Amino acid sequence: MKVLYFAWVRERIGVDCEEVSPPAAVGDVGSLVAWLKSRSEGHAEALGDPGRVRVAVNQEAVGPEHPVGPGDEVAFFPPMTGG
Amino acid sequence: MIRLQREDFDPGVELARLGEGDPTIGGVCAFVGLVRDRSPAGPVTAMTLEHYPGMTEKALARIEAEARARWPLEDVLIVHRHGRLTPGERIVLVATASAHRQAAFDACQFLIDWLKTRAPFWKREEGPDGPRWVEARAEDDDAAARWRGDDRKE
Numbered sequence: 001m002k003v004l005y006f007a008w009v010r011e012r013i014g015v016d017c018e019e020v021s022p023p024a025a026v027g028d029v030g031s032l033v034a035w036l037k038s039r040s041e042g043h044a045e046a047l048g049d050p051g052r053v054r055v056a057v058n059q060e061a062v063g064p065e066h067p068v069g070p071g072d073e074v075a076f077f078p079p080m081t082g083g
Numbered sequence: 084m085i086r087l088q089r090e091d092f093d094p095g096v097e098l099a100r101l102g103e104g105d106p107t108i109g110g111v112c113a114f115v116g117l118v119r120d121r122s123p124a125g126p127v128t129a130m131t132l133e134h135y136p137g138m139t140e141k142a143l144a145r146i147e148a149e150a151r152a153r154w155p156l157e158d159v160l161i162v163h164r165h166g167r168l169t170p171g172e173r174i175v176l177v178a179t180a181s182a183h184r185q186a187a188f189d190a191c192q193f194l195i196d197w198l199k200t201r202a203p204f205w206k207r208e209e210g211p212d213g214p215r216w217v218e219a220r221a222e223d224d225d226a227a228a229r230w231r232g233d234d235r236k237e
Binding site: 004006007008056059060061075077078079080081082083 | 116132133134135137138141163174175195198199200201202203204205206207216217218219220223
């Protein structure tokens with residue numbers, strides 16, 4: 001599974017992209033976040049406040065209940081501020 | 084039409100091309116966003132726009148399709164820059180062409196309101212105290228939500 005990070009989420013985690021293989025029990029965005037937070041202090045800090053982080057699966061914005069699997073591209077980022 | 088680019092754009096050239104040769108167009112409405120030299124967080128000496136290649140294009144295409152479904156538009160243009168910009172530089176151009184002015188005005192405002200809250204762009208300002216990420220503003224969410232049929236997932 002490919003995981004991407006943008007803006008301050010990327011800065012706190014320290015990488016813009018990583019390939020991860022979570023355990024089979026990780027089947028949705030919510031459980032993926034919980035698993036990613038156990039990987040490092042940076043992950044825990046960046047993903048610690050779910051109200052401040054948005055998620056996209058395969059480039060579509062989704063909620064915490066959305067399913068994720070091995071072939072997916074998952075991205076975490078702050079609320080958008082373009083324009 | 085949607086374009087993401089580092090380079091500046093010429094609004095005159097872009098607007099002249101919009102709907103060129105289409106005699107049904109009665110009006111073109113355009114919005115140009117610029118980098119300000121200050122923000123609620125303080126003075127701004129430069130700004131970097133980050134985006135999510137792939138998803139940004141998809142999000143903009145969906146926003147354009149939504150505008151075309153809501154208003155009778157003959158043409159739509161969104162040009163959004165990314166990279167590092169300084170105060171006074173242009174960031175974004177949104178332009179709509181329609182037979183009637185009201186559709187062009189409304190669709191233009193809708194596009195910029197939705198772009199602010201639904202397209203994956205993030206702004207990082209530089210000021211005298213160092214860099215800071217621009218926080219999403221409640222006013223932008225309110226502006227986007229006032230368009231009926233808002234289906235934003237929270």
